[in-house]
Amino acid sequence: MRTIIDVWDAFELWLTQLPFLFQVVFVTVVVLPLCALVAIGLDRATRRFDRAPDRTDRS
Template identity: 80%
Template structure:
């Protein structure tokens, strides 16, 4: 667990040391698509539960 925490701390320090323009670029290229993939996955996952429930 300590290894994961140390890796996250190193990544966080690296990201915060970047100039603002590169931070924005990182968020635009990496974080936003990742959030979109997670949102689409959750949406499709909840559709399966919605279809399984009978309608009144």
């Protein structure tokens, strides 16, 4: 567990020492797509547990 904490601390220190522009680029290129993938995965996972009937309009 200590190794994981040390790696995270080193990464955090590296990221916070970058110039602001590079931090913005990192967030835009890495963090936002990662968050989108997590959101899509959670959405698909929760659809399996959705017990509501399909809401197709049959008129």
